[in-house]
Amino acid sequence: MRIVKNLQQTFQGIIGASTRYPLTVLFLLALALLNGLTINQEKELYTNYLFTLFVGVVLSGVAQQVYERFFHKVNQRLILYALASLLTIGYYFIIPKENLYDLEVGIKTSVFVFALVLLYILIPTIKATLTFNESFMAAFKAFFITSLFTLIIASGTSSILFAIDRLLFSLDDKLTLHVLNIIFTLFAPLYYLSFTPLYEKSSEKYNSKEEKMATLEKIEESKSVPKVLKLLISYVIIPITVIYTAILLAYILLNIRSSFWTDNLLEPMLVSYAVTVIVVYILSSTIENQITVLFRKIFPKVLIPIVLFQTIASILKIGDMGITQGRYYVILFGVFATIAGLIFSFLPVKKNGAAIAVLIVFCILSIIPPIDAFTVSRINQTNLLEDTLIENEMLENDKIIPKSSISKEDKIRITEASDYLVNMNYDKKIEWLPDDLTSNSKFETTFGFEKQYENQDIGDMGRYVNLSYEEDLNLSITDYQHMMRLHLYPSDSDLSNEKEISFELDGVDYKLVQQFKDNRYVLELRDNQNEEKISVDMQPIFEKMLTDENIKKEGLSVDEATIVEENDQVEMKFIVENLNEYDSQYNGDFYLFIRIK
Structure with missing residues (x-):
């Protein structure tokens, strides 16, 4: 009976929160619906709407807190709801539609929501007997109880659906996601809101003595410390x-x-x-x-x-x-x-x-703006880069003049300032700063020196090359009989065993044996009699590809990434897809073409 009573109280609390926060419920329902559509379509068609609705959920909660603390008339409540809705719509038109995951948008939204959450907790304490410490404790408790309860329900429901799918009959693959969407988008927020008591009405009037006692009891319970x-x-x-x-x-x-x-x-x-x-x-x-x-x-x-x-x-x-x-x-x-x-x-x-x-x-x-973090940092970093270039006579008539004979400190300033402006997409607003400075070669061509960073140790940075991703990959197998992809990573190799790739050519079984000996890769091609046809030590190939000239390039062409090893029986052509070396450890992916002579 106690369990039934607790469940009744839980659902009554959720129903009460729904009637108390009607605008919030509307935003949550819309959010759950759009989440459902996103799950079905598996595309990010509604991401800007999802962000907007999330902000609307928090704004509507704050509007309700303001109403309960300072007002009591229905028309005042409607005005506050209208204001929250207008702010939500304003947010939608402010955020960029093309680059929604822009760092600036994410941080500003997070800071705004954080401020609203603090305001939600603070409002009931303004000119009230309730202190912020008590309101914070109530919110702190509600958050952890809601999180625990939600995780238990989510994991339990997922386990039940998984068991039904595996043991009884097949379920739609997306059913679990839809159920979790309802749990996290609707149940969890409403369950949290059900813990928020009506601290003090602005009118300080209650329908009955019993209502007043029940409200005071709930307030005491919410702010008490376990x-x-x-x-x-x-x-x-x-x-x-x-x-x-x-x-x-x-x-x-x-x-x-x-x-x-x-x-x-x-x-x-x-x-x-x-x-x-x-x-x-x-x-x-x-x-x-x-x-x-x-x-x-x-x-x-x-x-x-x-x-x-x-x-x-x-x-x-x-x-x-x-x-x-x-x-x-x-x-x-x-x-x-x-x-x-x-x-x-x-x-x-x-x-x-x-x-x-x-x-x-x-x-x-x-x-x-103009005192926000991003406007201030953009102006400051632009001025820092411009002033450093002018001091070193590297900027004239809005044109950068490459120069390597400047101090290490200025090289670091130029590197980090340009990196920041490029990463934040601010370089497009600076006429004299060229595009594509993310490329090491373009950076060196523009400024006359390689990128340098504070406390940089070139020996510790490792070396890396990869096949150019800007070109369409068109690999011809002409003159070769077999092609495979090699994945050479020491973590995938048991030092005490060999890894084999078997294939057949002209009715003869072959196997390519990958060995990792003395921190070096060795590839051996053997026939069906286990006779070695060719053995290739990969170390010279690694070193030949990881030259300073190749490392500086943004990507290697197919010809630049190709190395051929052969003897009188077999020819092997290696094309590097990507290769890196760090702390004397080599990792890489290769395309391998094999021809039996």
């Missing part, structure tokens, strides 16, 4: 954070005069550390014991100098390598973390929401 989570935060997460902080502080103190200011690998570590401290601080703000109280008193003050030093270090790097969107967000987050540390240090715990409001503002500012 005992397991209390123990986990107090005795596991906080001690680990303390140890990690001690290591970071030791590193900073030992390297404050040297590598700390130039260590690029430290940036993501310190950002993740700041995120961890802030999240743990907010979660621990709803727990009252000696460990959490001590953590809240000390760690905001420890956080401030750490993120402040890293922010300064990131700003100093701008002078050498300019601003990218990554460094923009690192600096912006460093400023936020410093402000958050000050708020956590000097304001009461119940005022933590002020820090989140700052983060939401920063997120919105970072995606609005």
Whole structure:
């Protein structure tokens, strides 16, 4: 009976969330329908609509939170829904249709959705007795309960469908995907929303005393901290954070005069550390014991100098390598973390929401031109490249003059700035920057030197060549009797065994034996009497193909990729499809043509 009762409560909660968030349900239904069409057609015809509907789901949820906190009239609700719908439509027209997976679109959308999620959690706490810490705890619990429950249902349903398909009768291959689409697109969001209580009505009126008591009970339940989570935060997460902080502080103190200011690998570590401290601080703000109280008193003050030093270090790097969107967000987050540390240090715990409001503002500012991360980084990297070229007399009348006799530092600046502009597709907006700078040969022709990077060690980069993909592959088998494709990778070879490929020519059985001896490939062709017809050591072939001249090329022609080995019995023609060498280890794919003389 208890199970039945729990199921009833679950479905009642989902139904209640559906009536409470009607616009969100409409967006979810449309999203599920388009997902279904995409599954059936196996084409990305609706990707721009899917992105738009996802943004609409989050916007409509925020609109409902605003209505519940500040308004109570039906027409006000409709106005908020209309505004959310207009913003969703606006997003559709803003995103590019040709290159939907552009990095800029993805990051801006992610930042916008992240800001909306934070706003969804923050809104019920504005001018209310509910604190952000309590609202965050409720959202945190709901997310993990929903994730666990959804994964169990998804895995269970998939297992049942798999068993039916294998043991009873065949099912459509796409049925499982359609079922998972319903689970993840409809059930999971509605189940999550069912955990969100109606915190405080703007009118503060309830239909009955029972309704008020039920609402207050649900609020208390949602913001309460589970005992397991209390123990986990107090005795596991906080001690680990303390140890990690001690290591970071030791590193900073030992390297404050040297590598700390130039260590690029430290940036993501310190950002993740700041995120961890802030999240743990907010979660621990709803727990009252000696460990959490001590953590809240000390760690905001420890956080401030750490993120402040890293922010300064990131700003100093701008002078050498300019601003990218990554460094923009690192600096912006460093400023936020410093402000958050000050708020956590000097304001009461119940005022933590002020820090989140700052983060939401920063997120919105970072995606609005002309101060967004991408506009700023594009202008900065363009100016950095242009200024470096002008300083070295390499840019005149909007034309680049190749020059190799410049400093290594300037070569690195030019390489990384041009790489950034090309990878972000900004090179098309710069008239004097040629196309196709991704090609090593085109880059060297344009600037007069090979690409150079900071801390680059040519010996560690390995060597690589491949067949040109711009040409149509038209391999003639004339004069040869058999053709095969070789896949030479040591991971595929058991050092104690031989790999054989058998074939028949003119009624005679042959086998090509691949051996890996002393870190070298040896190919042997044997007849049906196991007599060796030819043996080819692949090492000289590898070295002949991996010359400096070939490596610089974007792709080899068929003639350039061809090597012939023969004796008085057999002729073998190798055409390299791709070949690479790293740390004295060779890997590659070849086309092999065989002629028995």
